[in-house]
Amino acid sequence: MGVSAMDDARSFAGLVPGLLAALFWSAFPPAPLSAQAPSAPRAEARWLAHLSWERQFPGSDLPQWSDWTSMEVGLLRDFRSGAVGVQAFRVERFGAVDGGAAVDVYRELWSGSYGNVRVRVAPDAGILPDADARIELFQALPGAWEVSGSWWRMDVPAYDVDVLGVGVARYVGQWYLRQVTSLSFLAGESALSASLSARRYLGSSREFLELGAGVGREAVVLGAGPAVDTRDTRFAQVRMSRFLGRRWGVTGTAGYHAFEGTPDRKLLAVGILARF
Numbered sequence: 001m002g003v004s005a006m007d008d009a010r011s012f013a014g015l016v017p018g019l020l021a022a023l024f025w026s027a028f029p030p031a032p033l034s035a036q037a038p039s040a041p042r043a044e045a046r047w048l049a050h051l052s053w054e055r056q057f058p059g060s061d062l063p064q065w066s067d068w069t070s071m072e073v074g075l076l077r078d079f080r081s082g083a084v085g086v087q088a089f090r091v092e093r094f095g096a097v098d099g100g101a102a103v104d105v106y107r108e109l110w111s112g113s114y115g116n117v118r119v120r121v122a123p124d125a126g127i128l129p130d131a132d133a134r135i136e137l138f139q140a141l142p143g144a145w146e147v148s149g150s151w152w153r154m155d156v157p158a159y160d161v162d163v164l165g166v167g168v169a170r171y172v173g174q175w176y177l178r179q180v181t182s183l184s185f186l187a188g189e190s191a192l193s194a195s196l197s198a199r200r201y202l203g204s205s206r207e208f209l210e211l212g213a214g215v216g217r218e219a220v221v222l223g224a225g226p227a228v229d230t231r232d233t234r235f236a237q238v239r240m241s242r243f244l245g246r247r248w249g250v251t252g253t254a255g256y257h258a259f260e261g262t263p264d265r266k267l268l269a270v271g272i273l274a275r276f
Contacts, residue, residue, distance in 0.1 A: 046077060046078045046079075047075065047076070047077055047078070047275065047276050048075070048076040048078075048206070048273065048274070048275050049073075049074070049075050049076075049273070049274040049275075049276075050072070050073065050074040050075075050076070050087075050251075050271060050272070050273055050274075051071075051072070051073050051074075051271060051272045052071070052072050052073075052251065052269060052270065052271030052272075053069075053070070053071050053269065053270055053271070054068075054069065054070045054071075054072075054253075054267065054268070054269035055067055055068065055069050055267075055268055055269075056068040056069075056257075056265045056266070056267045056268075057265060057266045057267075057268075058263040058264070058265050059263040059264045059265070059266075060263035062263075065262075065263050066095070068091070068092065068093045068265075069091070069092045070089065070090065070091040070092070071089065071090050072087055072088070072089040072090075073087065073088050073089075074086065074087035074088075075087075076104070081107065081108045082105065082106050082107040082108060082114075083104075083105075083106045084103070084104070084105055084106075085103070085104035085105075085106075086101065086102070086103055086104075087101065087102045087103075087104070088100075088101050089101070089102070091127065091128065093127045094127055096126040096127050098122050098125045098126060098127050098128045099122065100120060100121050100122030100123065100125065100128065101120070101121060102118060102119065102120035102121070103118070103119050103120075104116065104117075104118045105117045105118075109137075112139060112140035112141075113137065113138060113139045113140070114137075114138050115135070115136065115137045115138070116134075116135070116136045116138075117133070117134070117135050118133065118134045119131070119132075119133045120132050120133070129154040129155045129156050129161075130155050130156075130157075131154075131155045132152070132153065132154040132155065133152070133153050134150060134151070134152040134153075135150065135151050135152075136148060136149070136150035136151075136165075137149055137150075143170075144170055144171040144172070145168070145169070145170050146167075146168070146169040146170070146171075146178075147166075147167065147168055147169075148165075148166070148167040148168075148169070148180075149164075149165065149166055149167070150163075150164070150165040150166075150167075151163070151164055151165075152164075152165070158187070159186065159187045161184065161185070161186050161219050162184070162185040162186075163182055163183070163184045163185075163218075163219070164182065164183045164185075165180055165181065165182045165183075166180070166181050167179065167180040167181075174200055174201045175198060175199065175200055175201075176198075176199040176201070177196075177197075177198050177199075178196070178197050178198075178199075179194070179195070179196050180194065180195050180197075181193070181194045182194070182195075182216070182218065184218045184219045184230065186219045186230055189230050191216070191217040191218045191219065191230040192216055192217060192218075193214060193215065193216025193217060193218045193233065194214060194215065194216050195212060195213065195214030195215075195216075195235075196212065196213055196214070197210055197211065197212040197213075198210065198211050198212075202242060203243075204243075206241060206243070206249070206273075206275075207241055207242050207243055207249070208239075208240070208241055209238070209239075209240050210238065210239045210240070211237075211238055212235075212236070212237050212238075212239070213234075213235065213236040213237075214233075214234065214235050215233070215234040215235075216232075216233060216234075217230055217231065217232050217233065218230060218231070218233055231259050231260040231261055231262070232259075232260040233257070233258065233259050233260070234257075234258050235255060235256065235257045235258070236255065236256050237253060237254065237255025237256070237267065238253070238254055238255070239251075239252070239253045240252045240253075241273070243273065243275070246275075247274055247275060247276065248272070248273065248274055249272070249273035249274075249275070250270070250271065250272060250273065251269075251270065251271035251272075251273060252269065252270050252271070253267065253268070253269040253270075254266075254267065254268055254269075255267040
């Protein structure tokens, strides 16, 4: 299928548990482009606009763990063999505010394969990396299977964070089932985490209901700086994206995230989609 398979909201947060994903990864996620996934009518829309708001609620009354908020606006353009998306964002955590921009590029490669490159910058950031970049490759296999590999690099003041990921997925009717194992490297330490997601398509690939859960040990943001350390984590969440007519749609996410040594957090996000 074509790149019109791209969805909205934060897929990476649904594939890798933890605060780094919730902080640094959002907008237009990697979506299956292989022939097994449902395709959206290309004549209907080549542009997709997105506006979202998110709030995370900590299980603590301490001032340093006040609610986190973020807003984001994005625009994506479909092409015959790929897509390009741009986003601008504003986040507030630990009493500080950061803003920045990101670029997403999707491209069909050889037969049954496609890739995604994302670069995000936050000048003079106090709670986000100054820059982070992610590369992921997907390859379709016989029997409706798919494998993927990714590398994610985050530039934080004290040291860089690297995350390697390997995924295995399968299409079963209108379902897209995926398991991802991630290995994080931080200041000489390594941490392993794993997650599962089950996505039910509701029409085109931009309309779906998805359940996700994960557990493991990974890099976690503990404060402004950003201050990052490895901690045990677990999460569960549900995501939805649905068009209510020819042009307009809505997105929503609800989740629960638990982190060793920090307050658990509940997450709620809502968004508006427009295609034209």
